[in-house]
Amino acid sequence: MSESGVPGPAGGEGTLSDVALWEGDTGTLREPSRRVLVQLLRGPYLSASRHGNLWTALLSDEDAVRSSLADLFLDLVIDHAAQVAFVRNTSADVDTPKVMRTATLTFLDTALLLHLRQTLLQEGGGRKTIVGADEVADQLQVYRGKDNADIAGFSKRINSSWQKMVKYGLLAATSTEGRFEVSPVLRLVFGAEEIAAVQTEYRRLAAEVEPSSAELLDTIEETE
Known part of the structure; x- marks a missing residue:
């Protein structure tokens, strides 16, 4: 007492x-x-x-x-x-107020998140996953379009998505300039059903850009 x-x-x-x-x-x-x-x-x-x-x-x-x-x-x-x-x-099936704010993600934001998550899963859980902005940007070029129009504009969009991930704490700067650690929390952000739904839509969109681009999403599925 x-x-x-x-x-x-x-x-x-x-x-x-x-x-x-x-x-x-x-x-x-x-x-x-x-x-x-x-x-x-x-x-x-x-x-x-x-x-x-x-x-x-x-x-x-x-x-x-x-x-x-x-x-x-x-x-x-x-x-x-x-x-x-x-x-x-809470995900409970009851009417409750939404306390935590959610962020609206663009197409490129989500593509970046999926790529970072894929890289994290491929590295395994025993060590930190380190990436660089340039190498990730190269992986996202498949979404630029067949005509390769507005290269500078697309690069700005990638950088904007990258900075958003830094702001949200999903990418953290390391002691090496230009190298960032991928947050392990990304393993938990997407559930299996969400991943499957996003993969279906992105595979369709990637195929419209370039048929071989769908392979980028196939590799994500293989790591699940």
Whole structure:
């Protein structure tokens, strides 16, 4: 029983007197777990490599953190093998408010995401996946069109998509200039059904550009 006579929930939560950080603080999570919540809500993800202490706190208080997120209509997604976690709007078949904002992706944004995810899966889970903007841009040239019109404009669109991935934290600069690490969270972003639907549409569009371009998407399917 706490000094106020109100016990805190079990698990990673303590009594109100145990976890209070300031006068009038009625929170029930310990400080490390609160910081975990903040990072998860800020996004785009929490990882052991970038947030070591928070990752440890998450594993210690997973049930309590998950419960607090559920109060906000959010699901906690954890990949223990990749050591990453993120939150998303609940997928339950009920009418709930959408707390997390979603970003609208262009055709090229999605093509870039799929390529990065493919590269991540091909590398396996044992090491970091490092890519360069130029090499990725080369892989996306299949979407430029048969007439190769507006090369400069297409390059700008690729760069815009690239910068968007950096902004979202899906690409992170490394100590080597021009080289970026692909976030392991991309393994979890697309489910099997979503991948299949996107592949079907992109294969059709790629074939309209150039029949051999569909091979780019076939390789994605092979890594699933």
